[in-house]
Amino acid sequence: MDLGVGSFVLANSLVSRQARGFPMLLLTVILDRKVERVSRRTCNVAYVTFVLAQNLQVLAILMLPDYIPGHKIFVLEEAFNQNLLASFLLANVLTGVVNLFIETLFASSASALAVLVVYAFVLFLVVGLANFYGIKSKF
Numbered sequence: 736m737d738l739g740v741g742s743f744v745l746a747n748s749l750v751s752r753q754a755r756g757f758p759m760l761l762l763t764v765i766l767d768r769k770v771e772r773v774s775r776r777t778c779n780v781a782y783v784t785f786v787l788a789q790n791l792q793v794l795a796i797l798m799l800p801d802y803i804p805g806h807k808i809f810v811l812e813e814a815f816n817q818n819l820l821a822s823f824l825l826a827n828v829l830t831g832v833v834n835l836f837i838e839t840l841f842a843s844s845a846s847a848l849a850v851l852v853v854y855a856f857v858l859f860l861v862v863g864l865a866n867f868y869g870i871k872s873k874f
Contacts, residue, residue, distance in 0.1 A: 759784060759787050759788040759791055760788045760792075762784050762788075763781060763784040763785045763788050766780055766781035766784055767781050767785070773785050810863075810866070811859060811862070811863060813866065814862045814863050814865065814866030815862055817865075817866055817871055818862060818865055818866070818870070818871060818872045820872065821862075821865070821872035822858065822862045825858060825861060825862070826858055829854055829857060829858060830854075833850060833854060837850060
């Protein structure tokens with residue numbers, strides 16, 4: 736997975752790959768406990784470090800298959816790679832449909848899980864069918 740300049744800088748740093756995200760997580764915990772609670776509303780430093788730590792963790796998880804020898808790209812992963820913008824727009828439309836028809840604040844855990852499963856299934860189905868029929872969206 737190529738991340739451009741960030742990839743070059745991180746590849747040439749002295750810090751090991753496994754330990755890169757840990758300082759951000761530790762900083763988040765220290766800021767949350769000692770300075771100020773994490774707050775999305777005030778967008779404080781603790782929140783910013785929390786979001787950075789979370790995003791670094793997701794990037795690390797997404798980069799793991801690149802280090803597994805013999806790993807093949809999944810068909811669904813390739814389908815999303817072919818139509819990234821279209822799948823993002825479809826996900827936004829599906830989110831809007833869910834918000835129009837369901838009172839999300841008052842939904843039970845079981846109904847929320849059911850909505851998420853149906854949402855993911857519809858998204859995967861449409862993207863998978865687009866890949867199967869060779870549809871490539873170019874914007």
